[in-house]
Structures are given as C-alpha cells and as structure tokens.
Amino acid sequence: MGHAKYITSEAKGGLSPEEMVSLESKLKNLIEQIAEINGWKLEAKTEMALKNKLISPEQEKKLSEVINSGSELYDRYNQGERTETLLKELEDYSRWVQEKKNEIWGSMEIAERKSGNKERMPVKKEREERKLKSEEIEVSRLGAQITLEKINNYEELWAETEQEGDEKFKQKTRELWKEFAVHGLVGRDKEGNITLANETDLDGQGCLSLMRLAGFDISDLKYIEHGDRAEDRIYFDVGKVHGVVLSDSGKKVFIDHHTDESGKDSSAIQFTYKLLKSMGLLEDKKYLDNLVDFITKVDNKTYFSDEKSFKNSWRTIYGLHRYMDFSKIIELFQAGVKPGEVLSEEKLKKFGLEEASKRQEKIINISVGKMQKIQKGGLIVPSERFGKIVVDIEKKVGAGFDAVRAFGYQTYLIWSPKSESFFITSNQRLDKEEIGQGESVRGYMWIKPRTDGRPLTIKLTDILSSLTDGKFEPTLKLKEFVEKEQKEIETRQLLEPEKMAILEKFGKEFYNTLKRNAVWEGYDQKRKEATLKIQTEVFLAAALKEAIKEDDQAEKIVGYLIAKIEPR
Numbered sequence: 001m002g003h004a005k006y007i008t009s010e011a012k013g014g015l016s017p018e019e020m021v022s023l024e025s026k027l028k029n030l031i032e033q034i035a036e037i038n039g040w041k042l043e044a045k046t047e048m049a050l051k052n053k054l055i056s057p058e059q060e061k062k063l064s065e066v067i068n069s070g071s072e073l074y075d076r077y078n079q080g081e082r083t084e085t086l087l088k089e090l091e092d093y094s095r096w097v098q099e100k101k102n103e104i105w106g107s108m109e110i111a112e113r114k115s116g117n118k119e120r121m122p123v124k125k126e127r128e129e130r131k132l133k134s135e136e137i138e139v140s141r142l143g144a145q146i147t148l149e150k151i152n153n154y155e156e157l158w159a160e161t162e163q164e165g166d167e168k169f170k171q172k173t174r175e176l177w178k179e180f181a182v183h184g185l186v187g188r189d190k191e192g193n194i195t196l197a198n199e200t201d202l203d204g205q206g207c208l209s210l211m212r213l214a215g216f217d218i219s220d221l222k223y224i225e226h227g228d229r230a231e232d233r234i235y236f237d238v239g240k241v242h243g244v245v246l247s248d249s250g251k252k253v254f255i256d257h258h259t260d261e262s263g264k265d266s267s268a269i270q271f272t273y274k275l276l277k278s279m280g281l282l283e284d285k286k287y288l289d290n291l292v293d294f295i296t297k298v299d300n301k302t303y304f305s306d307e308k309s310f311k312n313s314w315r316t317i318y319g320l321h322r323y324m325d326f327s328k329i330i331e332l333f334q335a336g337v338k339p340g341e342v343l344s345e346e347k348l349k350k351f352g353l354e355e356a357s358k359r360q361e362k363i364i365n366i367s368v369g370k371m372q373k374i375q376k377g378g379l380i381v382p383s384e385r386f387g388k389i390v391v392d393i394e395k396k397v398g399a400g401f402d403a404v405r406a407f408g409y410q411t412y413l414i415w416s417p418k419s420e421s422f423f424i425t426s427n428q429r430l431d432k433e434e435i436g437q438g439e440s441v442r443g444y445m446w447i448k449p450r451t452d453g454r455p456l457t458i459k460l461t462d463i464l465s466s467l468t469d470g471k472f473e474p475t476l477k478l479k480e481f482v483e484k485e486q487k488e489i490e491t492r493q494l495l496e497p498e499k500m501a502i503l504e505k506f507g508k509e510f511y512n513t514l515k516r517n518a519v520w521e522g523y524d525q526k527r528k529e530a531t532l533k534i535q536t537e538v539f540l541a542a543a544l545k546e547a548i549k550e551d552d553q554a555e556k557i558v559g560y561l562i563a564k565i566e567p568r
Helices: 017-038 040-051 057-068 071-078 084-105 134-150 162-176 202-213 268-278 286-300 307-311 317-323 326-334 345-350 354-376 401-406 460-467 476-492 497-517 525-544 551-565
Strands: 180-183 185-188 194-197 221-224 234-236 242-247 252-257 380-382 388-393 411-416 421-426 439-441 445-448
Touching (some): 017 071, 017 084, 134 162, 134 242, 134 268, 194 221, 202 234, 202 286, 202 326, 252 268, 286 326, 307 354, 317 326, 317 354, 345 354, 354 388, 411 460, 421 460, 460 476, 497 525, 497 551
Parallel strands (some): 180 221, 180 234, 234 252
Antiparallel strands (some): 185 194, 380 388, 411 421, 421 445, 439 445
C-alpha cells in the first residue's frame, strides 16, 4: 500500500481536504450499495429460486462464491483504508458481481419487499415430477416475478407445508393480478369518425376467457389503442412484443406476438395459456389445447386454403366463429367439435347457428363474385417473390384473405386511401421489404393503420413496384386507378397541405351537419346522397373562391375533397 492515498485530517499524497471528503463519501456510498445488492434480499431470492428449481445448486454455489470474494475489500475498508485504489477495486468488484449475477439470473429483476424475517420465506411448490422444458421454466419464473412484485410482505405467503405454500401463492396471484388491458376494435361512426369499441378480436377474447377460467376477476379491464401502455397493467395483444415481457420489474406485463420473431405460429392466447399452466393456475385440457390451436391459426390465417373448404366454411367453426359469443365457441370445443368439421343441419340447430350460417353463406357467395370482378379488372398482379398479388381497393372482398387463398393466390393487398391506410398479408415474409410507410407485423404482414394519425404519403404504384421488383405494369381497372391516383396527387399540390386539411375538416363538418339536421322527408337514399354531395360541393367552391382564382383548379380540388369527405 506504499503509494495509496489515505484520507486523514490533513492532506497527504496530493489530495486536498475537499478531495478527501469526496472520496470518503464515494467509498461509503459504494459500500452501502454493494451491501444492499449482496445482502439478505439476494439471499432470500436465491433460497426461493433454489427451492423452485429456477436455478441449480451449482449456480447457487457459484453466486455465493462471487459474493464472498469481496470479503478482503470489506476488511480493508473496516480497518480504516480510505484510498483511491480501494475505491477503484470496489467499483470493479461491484461491476463484476453484477455481471456474474446477470449470467445466473438472466433478466430477472424481482423487486422484493422486506418481510422482517428472512427465515420465514414463502414455500413454493416443487415442479411436477416430469422435467419442464426450459421455455416453460422461464415462463413460470416470469409469472412468479409478476406476483412477487405486487406483494408487500413475504409473510403473507408463509406456510407450514409446500402444498399449503403453493395454494397460498396461487391464491395471492389471483388476488393481486387485477388490472388488465386489451386492444379495442377500431371502427367508424355514421359520420366517418374513428371510434374505439369496448370489444376485442378473437385472440384478445381468448386471453380474457382463459383468465376467467383460471379464477381471475377481470372486471378492472380497459380497452385501449395499440401502443397505449401508460398504466401499470397486464396487457394482452397490444402489439410489438413477443411472448411474456415484463417492464418496470413486473409492474407492467405484456403478453403478445407482434414482432418479426413471432412468425405465423404464435398468438397472445398461446402465451397466456402457457403462463397459466406453468403456474398451476389452469390444468392442461385437450379442449383448451384445441381452442388455443384454433385461435392461433385464425389469427395468423394458417387454416384451410383450398376452394372446397372455403365454400363450406359457412358450416364450420372457422367460418362461423365471428358470429358467436366466446362462450359458445368454448361450448363447441368442449363438445368435441373440430374447427374444420362441416356441421350438419342438426348440429347447426343444436348450437343455435342457423342464422349465422345463412349470413356467412351470403358473404362467401358475394366474395366469390367480387373475386371474379377483380380477376376480370386486371387487379391480379404477378410477381416473382410474392406470387400473384390480389389488389382490393377499399376492401370489397368481405371474406378477405380466405377468399384470396381459396382462389389460389398468395398475397393480398387492401388499399384504402379514404381511410389513409393499407394492409398486406402474404405467404412470404415481408419484413425485409422497403415499403416506404407503415410497419411489419409478425414478418408476414405489413400495415399502415388508419389510427396512426398520419396521412398516406405513398402511392399504390410504389408498393406494387417494390413487391414486383420494379416490374409492375398495370392494366384495365388497375391502370385506370393508378392514373387517377397520380392526378389526385397533382391536385393536392395545387394548395398548401395545411389549407387542404382545413378545407377537408370544414367540408366534413358541413356534410355531417347537413346530413343530421336537414329535413329529408320524401327523399330516398340515392337522392339524399346526391343532394348532400351537391350542397357540399357548393360550400367548398365558395370557400375556395379567394384562395384559387382558376376555375378548373378549384373544380379539381373540390372533386378531390368530395372523394375524401363522402362516407365509404
């Protein structure tokens, strides 16, 4: 220690009194931080993890050795050494311990609460006799972490036996997991405004149903937009994570499958089911296995793709599920009905699906007709990498990708300029494409949603040129549309974007106010719509009078705005 700089009441070794005080403070704070990291909390967590087989005895031994390796540094501090050398060695030791802990614990960040008696830690159930897969162990660990984050006192989990401890842990989990959120369905009201309904899709419904089956009270449930994650809740199917992901040490929990890693064989209900089973909150049942598999296939559109199955889908769960309450879907699976099974008239009647089957049959027949029009209109675009691309302008095909696949096509593009959105789904990966706007979803879909608040800045031609590697050559109806689209772009450039947006806003308000408040007695629907259009055109032309002097330019702008204002 010949060159060490000790702190005393006088400056020695080149340190000023102020530097001495600063060094003393740094050493004290660092010692306290290390003691906090390596103290009873880590001991308690290690004991719990070892009992529950989340770490091995070898890992526990290694962790103890790492912690104990700092004893010589503590001795030097306790014996009065106050040097820059000791400070640096303690800093290095602190970083090294953290690295070794991370190797053993992974991303585990349990925020334990002090129980007051580290000897009385909760007894957790030994895992089932069969060896769980590493994925199941990880999911179980994450589930335990969620519960432990919410517990204020470990004595709440104290039990005399492992079985009793396990039941207490499950009971506390059901009590403490009580704030939930799921994405709501986006729609439009009668005036064309975007709305968010207190409903969710099949995947979201499945997650909530499993939580109820597992004994959770989900009355504190919020329906939110994708990306709304402000509150401390358990979020289902809200986007942009894969699996069970914890944030803020478990205060926020995300269960989803919306990254490129997710692929076409995952779902939010799949991860929810694994989580609940791994924690012993749900039993592994065949009908639930089948239900989860069904929802996963529906969410990824990986079920039937042949024409016969599509045309028969008005009598299968695949085609009828959208008309059912979720409890009815569960009832069918409990009864052993397979999702692709063609239901007899007797079964349709038994399960109350007669009217639903008639509605679905009508949608299928109309969709077949729409697909035939698309074929005749030149709206099938060949490509080398994505097969034949079906272009559906403003979503005319009610059965969507089901109909597209039944007709033998590989990629489906819904182009919706009225709602400033588009959607692409394909059998081939899209996540490496340079589409220009929007984002990849699970690798096989690309979406620019109508709810993102941003205008559509690319053209249909841009997307199709990208997907065809620059070989896009439109014909017939598609050629007419892209030429019209180009003219609209030229029209938009006649007026500043801010002024165009203001005119569109005022035009919509005028149109909707007139629609609501005018006396329409004696007008049929066709005459009413024509009158609304004419009156709105007059209103817009008057508003443009000062800004645009050329009549032909004003006429183009009015036509462009009317197309944006009129409901789809």
